[in-house]
Amino acid sequence: MKKNHQNNLRVGITIGDVNGVGPEIILKAFLDSRLREMCIPILYGSSRVMNIYRKVLKINKFQYNICRTPSQAQPRKLNIIECIPKLERVDIGQPSELGGKAAYLAVKRAVEDAMHKELDALVTMPVDKASFQLHDADFQGHTELLAKAFGVEENLMMMVSEQMKVGLVTNHLPLAEVARNLSENRIASKIRLMHECLRNDFNILKPNIAVLGLNPHAGDKGLLGNEDEEIIKPAVNKMREAGMLVTGPYPADGFFGNLTYRRFDGIIAMYHDQGLIPFKLISGFEGVNYTAGMPFIRTSPDHGVAYDIAGKNLADPESFRLALYLALDIHRNRSENEELKQNALSEVAVNTELPETELPEEEEENTELETE
Known part of the structure; x- marks a missing residue:
C-alpha cells in the first residue's frame, strides 16, 4: 500500500472498552479538525456507541463517515467501521461482558485488516483484561496479541x-x-x-x-x-x-x-x-x-479504562493525541530510513557493475603464449 503524503496514511483506532473513557477521548480528540487532517483515521467500533457518548457529553456538531473497509475511508473525517453488531447496551463506568465483547471484536477486525496491509498504523484504546478474556482466554495485552498475530x-x-x-x-x-x-x-x-x-x-x-x-x-x-x-x-x-x-x-x-x-x-x-x-x-x-x-506500528495511550471518570467529561485526550503523533512519526522515520537504505544499495550496485572490455587481439595472443 503506497502513500504519497503523510496525511494519506490510514491509521486504525480500536474503540477499547465501550464502558470506559475510550469513546469520550476519541470524540474530544477529533473535534479538532487539525487531527483529522494529519491522517485518515479509521475507528473500529460502533456509531451507536459514539452517538450515545455524543448525547451524554452534549457534543452536537460531530460528523463521521461509515465505511465497510479501510479503502472506503474518506480524508478529513473520522471514519467508522461497524464491527460490534447487536450491541444491546452501554454500561458507562461499569465493567461488563458486553464491553469485553465489543473491545474484542474491534481489536480482532483491526488486526485482520492490519495483517492484510489495509492499515499503515494502529492506535489501540484501553481495554479491561478481565472482560476481554471472557472472549479471548489467552489475552495478556495488545503487545502479546499483535506479536502472535504477526508471528513475531x-x-x-x-x-x-x-x-x-x-x-x-x-x-x-x-x-x-x-x-x-x-x-x-x-x-x-x-x-x-x-x-x-x-x-x-x-x-x-x-x-x-x-x-x-x-x-x-x-x-x-x-x-x-x-x-x-x-x-x-x-x-x-x-x-x-x-x-x-x-x-x-x-x-x-x-x-x-x-x-x-x-x-x-x-x-x-x-x-x-x-x-x-x-x-x-x-x-x-x-x-x-x-x-x-514489530513489522507493523502500534501505539496506545498510557492509561487504562478509567471507569471512575467515564462519561463525566473529565477524560484527557492528550495521551491519545501523542499516541497518534508517535505512530505517524515512526512511520515517517521508517519510510525515510528504508529509502536511504535502498538508495545506498542502488549506489553499491552501480559501482560494482564494471564495464566489460575486450583485450586487443595481439594481447590476447601474447597471453595465450605465456600460459603455455
Whole structure:
C-alpha cells in the first residue's frame, strides 16, 4: 500500500472498552479538525456507541463517515467501521461482558485488516483484561496479541515520552515469576531490540542505553541476589562487545532518584512496575505505549479504562493525541530510513557493475603464449 503524503496514511483506532473513557477521548480528540487532517483515521467500533457518548457529553456538531473497509475511508473525517453488531447496551463506568465483547471484536477486525496491509498504523484504546478474556482466554495485552498475530517471537513493550523511553524485559507477569523468566539471552535480545528501535524508529544514530538491576542495590555484589551479577551483567557485556553503547546494571531507586535517567536515550527495566511507576510519575499524561520490534506500528495511550471518570467529561485526550503523533512519526522515520537504505544499495550496485572490455587481439595472443 503506497502513500504519497503523510496525511494519506490510514491509521486504525480500536474503540477499547465501550464502558470506559475510550469513546469520550476519541470524540474530544477529533473535534479538532487539525487531527483529522494529519491522517485518515479509521475507528473500529460502533456509531451507536459514539452517538450515545455524543448525547451524554452534549457534543452536537460531530460528523463521521461509515465505511465497510479501510479503502472506503474518506480524508478529513473520522471514519467508522461497524464491527460490534447487536450491541444491546452501554454500561458507562461499569465493567461488563458486553464491553469485553465489543473491545474484542474491534481489536480482532483491526488486526485482520492490519495483517492484510489495509492499515499503515494502529492506535489501540484501553481495554479491561478481565472482560476481554471472557472472549479471548489467552489475552495478556495488545503487545502479546499483535506479536502472535504477526508471528513475531521477540518484541519489546516500550513506554515513550519526551522525558524517557523505557523498555521491559518481562511484561505482564506476576512479580513472583519475574526472576525465573530472566536469562542472559532474553535480556540481550531486549537490549538489541531497543538499540534497533532507537536507530530506525527514532533516528538516534548511536543510542545510549541503561539497564536496570533486578534486586535492591543491583544485588550488592551477590549479597541481595545473584541475578544481577550472573545474568544481567553478562548480557550487558555481550551487547557492549557487539558494539552497542550500553551500561548497567543500575540500582533502580538511585537511577531515577538522582536523575541519572536523563543521560540515556533508552532504559531497560526488568519488570513492569520497575519501569512504569517512575515513567508515569515523571511523564504524567504525556506517555505513550509502543510495541517495538514489530513489522507493523502500534501505539496506545498510557492509561487504562478509567471507569471512575467515564462519561463525566473529565477524560484527557492528550495521551491519545501523542499516541497518534508517535505512530505517524515512526512511520515517517521508517519510510525515510528504508529509502536511504535502498538508495545506498542502488549506489553499491552501480559501482560494482564494471564495464566489460575486450583485450586487443595481439594481447590476447601474447597471453595465450605465456600460459603455455
